[in-house]
Amino acid sequence: ECKNSEVSGLIEGKITVTQLLNLKASSKINGAIVTNKLSIEPGAIFTGNCAMNEGETGGTTAARGKEEGK
Template identity: 60%
Template structure:
């Protein structure tokens, strides 16, 4: 069986600072974002949003570490880590969550075990 909650040291994909992508990203590997993404990200590995990284869209992955800004829903199968410099505006679905002092989180959080990747659900939030 796969080992859970181990840090992944290899990041196979990198969106560098100064790069902006408009569109969805799907990968079977881990990815680090230091640039800007407007679109959804689906990864079977880890998604890292660096301190200068900005994502506007849904993130669906195995594990995630956020240092930068994310606006949208986050669905993480195992561990989501919000670092002190992170700013997340949106809802979270994850098995485990760590939030460092200084992190900003605005939204709803649902925690609990899941057998597979979390499937997107319709948003029924009131305005």
């Protein structure tokens, strides 16, 4: 787990970033991502699951919409 991360190589497994995760064009991710903000450059490869957080209070926008019946 870290605050911010920039990936330009291969990662297999779970990545947890509390603020910004930046996937460079040369990156290849196989696994799960948990982050608040995600930036993906063209050419980056991501295979797996991604959970977007909004900090301690929010949860994901999709989850909030589901709870509200939208």
